[in-house]
Amino acid sequence: MAKKAIPFSSPKIGLREIAAVGKVLKSGWLTTGGENRLFEEEFALKTGARHALSVNSATSALHLILEALGIGLDDWVITTPYTFTASAEILRYLGAHPLFVDIEGKTGNIDPDEIERAIRENLNSPMPRSIKAILPVHLAGIACDMDRIMEISRKYDIPVIEDCAHAFPVLYRSRSDMTLRYLGTIGEGGAFSFYANKTITTGEGGMVTVNRDDLRDRISLMRLHGIDRDVWNRYSSSAGHLSWQYDIKAPGYKYNLTNFQAALGRGQLKRAEKFKADRSAQARRYEEAFGPLDTIETPPFGEDHAWHIYMIRIVPEKLSLGRDEFLKALFDRGINCSVHYRPLHMMSYYRDTYGFRNDDFPRALDLYGRTISLPLYAGLGRKRQKRVIKAVLEVSRQFRCGE
Ligand SMILES: Cc1ncc(COP(=O)(O)O)c(C=O)c1O
Structure with a gap:
């Protein structure tokens, strides 16, 4: 099953x-x-x-x-x-x-x-x-x-x-x-x-x-x-x-x-502090797994962090698939992810009201093109996190340029 x-x-x-x-x-x-x-x-x-x-x-x-x-x-x-x-x-x-x-x-x-x-x-x-x-x-x-x-x-x-x-x-x-x-x-x-x-x-x-x-x-x-x-x-x-x-x-x-x-x-x-400790532990486990990869950049920790979202960034030069295909490959493996965010200046209301172009904010545009938010929440549990890690590693390995 x-x-x-x-x-x-x-x-x-x-x-x-x-x-x-x-x-x-x-x-x-x-x-x-x-x-x-x-x-x-x-x-x-x-x-x-x-x-x-x-x-x-x-x-x-x-x-x-x-x-x-x-x-x-x-x-x-x-x-x-x-x-x-x-x-x-x-x-x-x-x-x-x-x-x-x-x-x-x-x-x-x-x-x-x-x-x-x-x-x-x-x-x-x-x-x-x-x-x-x-x-x-x-x-x-x-x-x-x-x-x-x-x-x-x-x-x-x-x-x-x-x-x-x-x-x-x-x-x-x-x-x-x-x-x-x-x-x-x-x-x-x-x-x-x-x-x-x-x-x-x-x-x-x-x-x-x-x-x-x-x-x-x-x-x-x-x-x-x-x-x-x-x-x-x-x-x-x-x-x-x-x-x-x-x-x-x-x-x-x-x-x-x-x-x-x-x-x-x-x-x-x-329970806020307990939830936070749980999410922080998950962030550390993601870091341990993905930190050494050259296909993925991991997020900074800072001195403190709520870890509401865990955002990785793919490194396009190292991968033969784009961000959306990466998301699809994870989805096909039973991992639901998200993207935070399509920047507001690229949304039709703000673009049409203020006349923005996508490259008006180059760093926002770059982050948007590469980011994937992985599951991370109090109660995700080690077993399920392991499945997320395994899927990300698999996709990253399978589509690494030159593999
Ligand atoms: C950065 C940010 N600000 C404000 C809000 C609005 O929060 P609420 O849904 O409680 O109105 C959100 C919701 O996700 C958000 O991500």
């Missing part, structure tokens, strides 16, 4: 988490409630952020932070084209625009030199744009060069919003004072994702981290219709008979997370 195919990704949900969700379902309080409060407190405690606010996705988290920072019509935000569309589409929600700059070759993260170049070019331009923020994405779970990015932020007085959809929990050591901080607490705000394939999951879900009280207040207001008191507050207070009394302070959004998702998130949060 043929072996079952190995999925690219799979969540790890434990019996305790199922019980915790069940308890909330039975309690009758399904929408945002007490579990959210606790999830937020525990997330803030873990990351060291002053405030954590649960929301229904990282997309909403990013949108809310930018809105709270006052980013709006015809503003520009510097970001990477090497990301999921959420990092840029939220700018369009606000009538703002992405100012894409190229990535570093090694990590695939936004290149700080390119950020500074874009800012300088803009300052020298006869018609400068209003650049209002820098939005780095910690790709795959490895930190961007936050020292350099924060230096640029201070120099030009432009706030930084961290897209941490891939990067929980990841510590970053500052080169200047050696302090260790969690990603998502270094810039003005951080956005985390608990989507089904993320390092911890609530099915769909997200978290905002901010330190400033004014940002917390605005985000808290806007995540639920601009209502001045959330439903949990209104019903659980001693003035429950006045629960219908509220005011609308702004035309907000419907971005809150449910009580039962928060219960799942709390359980996942407790």
Whole structure:
């Protein structure tokens, strides 16, 4: 009998988490409630952020932070084209625009030199744009060069919003004072994702981290219709008979997370370090297997890494098959892989709106053409990882030039 195919990704949900969700379902309080409060407190405690606010996705988290920072019509935000569309589409929600700059070759993260170049070019331009923020994405779970990015932020007085959809929990050591901080607490705000394939999951879900009280207040207001008191507050207070009394302070959004998702998130949060240790061990085993090959480049480890995705790169000069054929050969062997990412400037919406050419960002284009994301998740297990390794080695050997 043929072996079952190995999925690219799979969540790890434990019996305790199922019980915790069940308890909330039975309690009758399904929408945002007490579990959210606790999830937020525990997330803030873990990351060291002053405030954590649960929301229904990282997309909403990013949108809310930018809105709270006052980013709006015809503003520009510097970001990477090497990301999921959420990092840029939220700018369009606000009538703002992405100012894409190229990535570093090694990590695939936004290149700080390119950020500074874009800012300088803009300052020298006869018609400068209003650049209002820098939005780095910690790709795959490895930190961007936050020292350099924060230096640029201070120099030009432009706030930084961290897209941490891939990067929980990841510590970053500052080169200047050696302090260790969690990603998502270094810039003005951080956005985390608990989507089904993320390092911890609530099915769909997200978290905002901010330190400033004014940002917390605005985000808290806007995540639920601009209502001045959330439903949990209104019903659980001693003035429950006045629960219908509220005011609308702004035309907000419907971005809150449910009580039962928060219960799942709390359980996942407790196991986040264990999950990470498991994924790190898998990354090390991949490195041991593929590091010595000349047909494949392996990803850098950095000082810390969430290992949300494990991205290898094929070396085209050494192989007689292309990336997509490599993917097909793995698929035929029962290994489901993925590609992160087709860069945004190559997607028709961004290309047609801003007139990009594929080679506008050469390093992004190069990475896209060569990268393959292999299965890596808590619960993949040694046996299945061995099958992935065996398949990659087989394909690499079979199609090595000159073999
Ligand atoms: C880099 C990045 N940012 C943001 C998001 C959006 O996350 P969510 O699905 O929670 O909205 C994703 C989703 O995969 C992502 O990869």
